[in-house]
Amino acid sequence: MSWRWFLSRDCLLHPTTFWLLLLCYVPGTVYGYVWYGDQLAETWLFHPHWQIVFVPDSPTASLFFTLAVIWLKAQPKPPSRPWLRSVRGIVEALGVVTSIKYGVWATAVIFASAAQGTVLVWEHWMLVIGHLAMALCALAYARFFSFRSSALAAAAAWTFLNDTVDYRFGVFPWLPDTLMDDLTAVCLFTFCLTALSVALAAAARWLPGGMRERAGQPF
Secondary structure, eight states: OOGGGGGSHHHHTSHHHHHHHHHHHHHHHHHHHHHTHHHHHHHHHHSOGGGGGGSOHHHHHHHHHHHHHHHHHHOSSOOSSHHHHHHHHHHHHHHHHHHHHHHHHHHHHHHHHHHTTOOOOHHHHHHHHHHHHHHHHHHHHGGGOOOOHHHHHHHHHHHHHHHHHHHHHTOSOOOOGGGGGGHHHHHHHHHHHHHHHHHHHHHHHHOTTTTTOOOOSOO
């Protein structure tokens, strides 16, 4: 069996694959919000309450992707109502863009911290595997989604806004102590990674050669 089969429609849209995804993503998303618990509490106490929505980056990304995949299974074809189609497109685009962005971001931060002396333990490797899987799943499933360029633009705007709030008001994900003196570089990397994630989402969605497959068949 070729490795390409694992990226095929038959594999990725198979009911077993769907339930395995949910088995990983639902507990993972819940765990992600628990992981951010202390920062959420601190933000609520010491920052304006509206900023709290910008704190839990990775679990919110996996939440959007989970909703997009569930919607794809429940309704393989795009909704006929324009407003519902727009909502679905934004959910899908956010799921893809933010999953790529935060999947790569978390992995890069962990290895950058290790390069400056942080000793990696099993939790770090768990986070690396989980976040890289987020990015890869988003790239693999983007071609089955139906989001348009307007939805991608909305997802890009939201993600850039998230970056701006994070580093303007200090609600970015807590960094290892070894990286706090590199905050400007981390900020620049974050904004550049958002731009790259939007470009990759567009490429995965619209590139020729089979990358514009529509989910016209049910799971």
